Amino acid sequence: MPSPLTIFAKLIAFKLPFAAVCGGGSFFFFPHWWEFVNTSTTDASGKCVPTPVFPNDIPAVGLAIVDILLRVAGLIAIISIIVAGVAYITASGNPEKAASARKRVYNSLIGLAVVFVAAGVVAFIGNSLGG
Amino acid sequence: MAQKLKLKLIGFGALLMLTSLLSLVLPDTAWADIGSDCVGKSPENCLSNQPFISDINAIVDVLTALVGVVVVGVIILGGIQYSAAGDNPQAVSAARKRITNGLIALIAFLLTAAFLQWVIPGGLFNS
Numbered sequence: 001m002p003s004p005l006t007i008f009a010k011l012i013a014f015k016l017p018f019a020a021v022c023g024g025g026s027f028f029f030f031p032h033w034w035e036f037v038n039t040s041t042t043d044a045s046g047k048c049v050p051t052p053v054f055p056n057d058i059p060a061v062g063l064a065i066v067d068i069l070l071r072v073a074g075l076i077a078i079i080s081i082i083v084a085g086v087a088y089i090t091a092s093g094n095p096e097k098a099a100s101a102r103k104r105v106y107n108s109l110i111g112l113a114v115v116f117v118a119a120g121v122v123a124f125i126g127n128s129l130g131g
Numbered sequence: 132m133a134q135k136l137k138l139k140l141i142g143f144g145a146l147l148m149l150t151s152l153l154s155l156v157l158p159d160t161a162w163a164d165i166g167s168d169c170v171g172k173s174p175e176n177c178l179s180n181q182p183f184i185s186d187i188n189a190i191v192d193v194l195t196a197l198v199g200v201v202v203v204g205v206i207i208l209g210g211i212q213y214s215a216a217g218d219n220p221q222a223v224s225a226a227r228k229r230i231t232n233g234l235i236a237l238i239a240f241l242l243t244a245a246f247l248q249w250v251i252p253g254g255l256f257n258s
Contacts, residue, residue: 055189059196066200069207077214084217103218111214114230118206122199 029075030068036060066119073115080108140238198240205233 034050037060041049052061084104091097212226 055193058193059200062197062200062204066204066207069204069211073207073211073214076211080214080217100218107216107218107223108214111210111212111216111226113210114213115207115210118203118210122203 029071031064031071033061033064033068035064035067037064070115070119073112077108077112077115081105084108136235140235144242195244198237202233202237202240205236206230209233 032048032050034048034052037050037052037057041051043049081104084101087101087104088098091101209226209230212229213223216222216226
């Protein structure tokens with residue numbers, strides 16, 4: 001008799017597409033939306049022609065959007081830390097301003113940690129179950 | 132607010148425990164034979180060969196794969212919100228609320244899926 005845990009494992013690993021045909025490459029740091037679409041082909045000039053199948057490739061496109069969001073998260077965290085650093089430098093002995101800048105750094109690091117823990121857990125589960 | 136949330140989570144947990152216990156007590160029920168509700172039947176009498184049922188199965192397949200992706204997307208959005216919050220405590224609590232809501236959705240989905248897996252003959256995933 002399968003335990004509930006096996007059912008959950010089956011659920012999570014279920015048909016999540018991790019292979020790409022003409023993935024790779026990016027547009028201004030951000031990956032393309034067809035990154036995980038398996039039915040893509042390349043035309044004569046080597047350009048990617050994505051041909052997603054309607055119901056089955058929705059999760060693949062969603063996964064590509066999640067990948068784009070990951071990079072956005074990294075960019076925003078870095079920008080926020082730089083802004084906080086500038087605020088810290090220009091605080092010039094004002095304890096309130098310094099505390100606010102420190103809090104901004106903490107918050108951006110917490111946000112970054114949340115994002116990477118979420119993405120890392122999903123990648124770990126997907127890899128270890130052979131999804 | 133927190134009290135209500137606690138009540139909801141306890142309710143879902145009780146549901147899950149109940150399903151697990153029932154499946155222990157009744158080993159010959161649906162959980163025991165995933166994807167084998169056609170064994171010993173003629174093909175036209177088998178539930179998962181009916182066109183309507185197989186259409187529903189295709190939709191359920193796509194939606195289950197989508198749930199994980201959407202939950203991760205929501206948690207990442209919450210992280211972005213947290214990073215961009217600066218030192219504004221209201222924005223931080225909004226981001227935290229978004230993250231908790233994503234996690235609640237995931238737990239609710241898992242418990243519902245476990246319950247349906249137990250209740251549906253042949254299980255949810257027999258395509």
